[in-house]
Amino acid sequence: MRFIHSIILAVLLLACSAAVAQTTRPYNVVLILADDLSASELACYGNKTNQTPNLDKLASEGTRFQTCWATPLCTPTRVMLMTGQYGFRTGYYNLYGRHLVPLPESPLYDVGAKTTFADVVKAKGYTTALAGKWQLTGKLPTLVRDCGFDQYMMWAYKDNLPPGVEHTGAWQNNKVGQTTSRYWNPSIIRNGEYFPTKPNDYGPDLFCNFLIDFVRANKDKPFCAYWPMVLTHDPHVETPDLDRPGQRTERGMATNVRYMDHVVGRMVRAIDEAGLRENTIILFTGDNGTGGAGKGTLVNAGAQEPMIVRCPGTVKAGVVSDALVSLVDVFPTIAEFTNAPIPPGLVLDGRSFAPVVRGESQKHREWLFSFLRDGRMMRDHRYVLQGDGKMIDTTTGADVTDANDPAVKAARAKFEEVLKDLPGPSPDQQLRPKPPAGTAPAGDA
DSSP: HHHHHHHHHHHHHHHHHHHHHHHHSSSEEEEEEEEEEOOSSGGGTOOSSOHHHHHHHHTSSSSSEEEOOOOHHHHHHHHHHSSOEEEEEEOOOOOOTTTSOOOSTTOOOGGGGSHHHHHHHHHHEEEEEEEEEOOSOTTTTTTTTTOOOEEEEEEEOOSSSSSOOOOOOEEEEETTEEEEEESOOOOOOEEEEEEOOOOTTHHHHHHHHHHHHHHTTTTTSSSEEEEEETTTTTOOOOOOOOTTOOBOOOOOOOHHHHHHHHHHHHHHHHHHHHTOOEEEEEEEESSOOTTTHHHHHHHHHHHHHEEEEEEETTTTOOOOOOOEGGGHHHHHHHHHHHHOHHHHHHHOOOOOEEEEEETSSSSSOSOOOEETTEEEEOOSSEEETTTSSSSSEEETTTEEEOOHHHHHHHHHHHHHHHHHTSOOGGEEEEEEEOTTOOOOOOOOO
């Protein structure tokens, strides 16, 4: 009998040891950033038309934030996300190539010289990868690696191609001309080299495949994958038809949202099938509001993004949080989950929302801040101070700029006080000047 008890005890100790090993294993991180997708495009945020079953499921298995802010445009959001800093520290207030971004001679110009979340997790021993849209500074082959990513597959503009290489695939039209395709027969650089594609190759699938391969290859060691998607930015071309294999859908935002959701689902399933479900932090968000519905404007719809976080056993499931969060908070959140130390002297404007998703706190920020070009805006749980100076009540959508309500006046006074420490563009940053009137701006691709 004593022998049997010893066997039972040994089995129990072994099981406990396995459980401890699982819970103490370093967290992996998968950060997904959709392109031109406001929170209102997802069914779990109230959309009645778009089909997003995979993201709805991800939200049900994790925590969904009701209010998350980015900036209203691509480049300033991406720099803010990667650095955990606002534009008055990074110098990026506008789209890359336009005015109010650092000139090449400015010490702020090179994004690769800034400290990113990938840098700090890499210093902790993580393997890192990026796939999708770059649209930042740098030269091949190191432009992405300079920001802390070991491997990458990026959609490449013509000026991103290696010397002497011509893109042999498709081109797409945008508002100011043609650029290389990101969708069918796309222009891709993989780890510094041109990656030829075929007419039936669909960019979002290639980027998803690259990161799934990365996850599978690194399942036995800590990794961090960043997926700045090319979906759902225009042109909203046809996608592979999920209901008719081998066929294509009609063009449009709805089909692009559905396919974006599909590739996210593929990634999540690959993580789960690799046995990484309980120690992989998945974060899903977007870079700015939907094109034509807030993007590029300093209003709530321009900055309002989804933020869904999942990691079963660590992140509380089925929670819809009223806490205010920002994409500037992603860097410190990743650093906390990975136990990656912040370099001495590095000032972050973000703060970790890990305590909220772990269920340790219901509050995070009293206010949110966003910016674009020389404009700024703020909000709290109820009111938005837009870039044009108007005050909007988010509970009703009403313009309360001229209201005598003490709550409105108190909110405006608070915003104006906080803004004193959140400056706009400075001549000291050596920023690109505004072009002469009538000059066509660089395209937003």
